[in-house]
Amino acid sequence: MDFRFSDDEEAFRREVQDFLKRELPQSQERAVIHGGETDEEWEFTKQFTRKLGEKGWIAIWWPREYGGLEGSDMEYLIFNEETAYRRAPRMDGGGTGIVGPTILAHGTEEQKKRFLPPMARGEVMWIQCFSEPDFGSDSAGIKTTAVEDGDSYVINGQKTWISFGLRGDFCYMTTRTDPEAPKHRGLSFLLVDMKTPGITVRPITNMIGADGFCEVYFDNVRVPRENMLGEKNQGWMVMMTTLSFERGTLASIAGSMRRILDDLVVFTKEARYNGQPLAKDPLVRQKLADLAIGVHMARLLVYRVVWMQGQGLIPTYQASMAKLFGDEMNFNIARVGTEIMGLYGQLAWKSKKAPFNGEIAGNYLNNLGCLFAGGTPEIQRTIMATIGLGLPRR
Ligand SMILES: Cc1cc2nc3c(=O)[nH]c(=O)nc-3n(C[C@H](O)[C@H](O)[C@H](O)COP(=O)(O)OP(=O)(O)OC[C@H]3O[C@@H](n4cnc5c(N)ncnc54)[C@H](O)[C@@H]3O)c2cc1C
Known part of the structure; x- marks a missing residue:
């Protein structure tokens, strides 16, 4: 089995790396961490996303008529890996990464022409409104309703744990349109302008001390009928499509893990313990070696998912495996990183004295x-x- 990228793909990787080196000063390298950005930082994130949009990279594999470059899934993977490695702030994940491809799969021509080009240009922030106070894992059980009224649907209900709720221009959401049908068959999927009257967003402070999550209230929110994605009452299938793409955006995690590992290697070579570089400590070396194996495995699991998508296959358990292993590894590498760095690893994110700006x-x-x-x-x-x-369901 040949795990190498093609010459063209390697050339594309170098092009992205050179662009990032040129356009993203090291002082601006900053992963967008769950809602913890100041308004000024968010403004930079918006501008930088537009720059990436101008290159055509954030929707590289889409058809040209909707703003893409007709590139490959592998190029999209490379782009995601490299931007995450360089901690390039981006706000396009919910759009070009998740709902955009879902619109490509289920949307009408009018929806594709209306929603996709601004996404591909990096101009709009899309947020996801699925979870409700009593329905997270059981996402088909949601209670928020959308009732047909003339040319519109009228939405009432509450969503919660919505990431970047305060920054969203548009949201994609699940609603109940047939309360009598079995729960998976009475859902519909809507695309909603967050400026629509009747929407209230309230922040919830997370443990970084940031307004990462939000509650979003819908009070008689009127949405044009043409904003329904897919057929009425077929929203479950549309939502499943978004999840398969969400799990396919894991290349970013693989890139950010690789960066943390590289940072830790640099740190241990420079930091000294008992007059010796920390990198000579056998325990530290063992930990770093374990992390390197995990990072490599996480990367390969993601590559398989993206390769399958490129072949027109739908990854199911493969995506779950990649997501679970990647997320656990991502947490693990940060945990071990804080241990290796000793008290410097305990310094708050963005603290001036923290190595690597407290990213770990x-x-x-x-x-x-x-x-x-x-x-x-x-x-x-x-x-x-x-x-x-193939184990039986419980
Ligand atoms: C950082 C972050 C960002 C998020 N962003 C968004 C967002 O942008 N939009 C959005 O809609 N939601 C978002 N969420 C919410 C997320 O989708 C839910 O937290 C998740 O689906 C779990 O739902 P829940 O919190 O209601 O937990 P529950 O579903 O109530 O689960 C509680 C516990 O029970 C376990 N459990 C539940 N059902 C089963 C089962 N069948 N078998 C075994 N164990 C089970 C769960 O694994 C969990 O440990 C975000 C969450 C986090 C942490």
Whole structure:
């Protein structure tokens, strides 16, 4: 089996690396950590996303007519890996990474022309409104309703744990359109402008001390009928499509893990303990070697998912495996990183004295939550057990 990228793909990787080196000063390298950005930082994130959009890279594999370059899934993977490695701040994940490809799969021509080009240009921030106070893993049980009224649907209900709720221009959401139908068959999927009257967003402070999560209230929110993605009452299938793409965006995690590992290697070579570089400590070396194996494995699992998508296959348990292993590894690497760095690893994210701007401590707190987002570890293991291993459902 040949694991190498093609010459063209390697050339593309170098092009992205050169661009990032030129356009992203080291002082601006900053992973977007769950809502912890100041307004000024967010402005930079927006501008930088537009620059990436101008290159055509954030939607590289889309058809040209909707703003893409008709590149490959592998190029998209390379782009995601490299931008994450360089901690390039981006706000396009929910759009070009998740709902955009879902619109490509289920949207009408009018929806594709209306929603996709601004996404591909990096102009809009899309947020995901699925979870409700009593329905997270059981995402088909949601109660928020959308009732048909003339040319519109009128939405009422509450969503919660919505990432970047305060920054969203548009949201994609699940609603109940047939309360009498079995729960998976009465859902519909809507695309909603966050400026629509009747929407209220309230921040919830997370453990980084940032307004990462939000509650979003819908009070008689009127959405044009043409904003329904897919058929009425077929929203479950559309939502499943978003999740398969969400799990396919894991290349970013692989890139950011590789960066933390490289940073830790640099740190241990420079930091001294008892007059010796920390890198000479046998325990530290063992830990770093273990991390390197995990990072490599996480990367290969992601490559398989993206390769399958490129072949027109739909990864199911393979995506769950990649997500679960990647998320656990991502948390693990930050945890071990804080240990290796001693008290410097305990310094707050963005603290001036913290090595690497406190990114490792920031990741430690941030990555714990990532284990839950997009499906908890138990749900991923259940998918592995049933679809992957063929075990009976309980
Ligand atoms: C960082 C972060 C960002 C998020 N961003 C968003 C967002 O942008 N939009 C959005 O809609 N949601 C978002 N969420 C919410 C996320 O999707 C839910 O937290 C997740 O689906 C779990 O739902 P829950 O919190 O209601 O937990 P529950 O579903 O109530 O689960 C509680 C516990 O029970 C376990 N459990 C539940 N059902 C089963 C089962 N069948 N078998 C075994 N164990 C089970 C779970 O694994 C978990 O440990 C985010 C969450 C996090 C942490």
